[in-house]
Structure formats: C-alpha cells, structure tokens
Amino acid sequence: MFCRYPCVSLCCYMDLAIGGYGNGQIKMINFNNGTLVVQLSAHAQWINALDLAPRTGLILSASEDSTCSVWHISDDCTKVSLVFTTSIVNVQLYGGRFLDDYGNKFVVSGYEESQLFCYTKK
Secondary structure (H helix, E strand, O other), rough: OOOOOEEEEEEEEOOEEEEEEEEOOEEEEEEEEEEEEOOOOOOOOEEEEEEEEOOOOOOEEEEEEOOOEEEEEEEOOOOOOEEEEEEEEOEEEEEEEEEOOOEEEEEEOOOOOOOEEEEEOO
C-alpha cells in the first residue's frame, strides 16, 4: 500500500499488519487481501514505536510529539478506540513496549534520555 510517509514501526495482530507512520497515522491493513481496515490520525508527529498486547488487543504507540497512547482494537478488528494517553513534556519518544501480554504495564524511552518512563494500568 502506497504512502508518501514511511512506516517506521510495525506489529501484527490476527490478520492485520499494523503500521506507525511518519505522518503520525496508524494504519491497519489486512495482509490476506491488502485492504486498509482502519486509519487513525493518532499523533502530531512520527510514530517511532508500536507494540501489541496480544491477549487484549491493545496497541501502544509512542511518538516524537512527546505522547504515548494505548488503543483498543474491537473484537471484529474494524474499529480502534483510545484507552489512555499521556504526554512527557519536552521528550521525543523513541521506544515503547508492553511488559506483559495483557497490556497492564508498559515502558517508553525518549531521545537523549537516560531514564525509562513506566506506567501501570489502574
């Protein structure tokens, strides 16, 4: 699928390839037939990291716009809803990872930052 912005992060869920793009979009593409299933304007700048919690269908996105967000994929994989978002002031986020398969905890890292930022679901 053509896009003038590069896909810089990628994960898979069921029959979906989920990409984070340089224009701040998340696209979910059915890799069996190549159709675009969902397209989100998720961030204001590059999405540098995506991760997936396979047991719950949660997606973590981290962006240069200093925000990290958690999204939920609907059971039929046709909709995505925002579950959580936060901003880490003046930190361009470059990495992110769930710490379990359920998405109960995650960690993000920032450009030129020596510390990691950890979050736990309440």
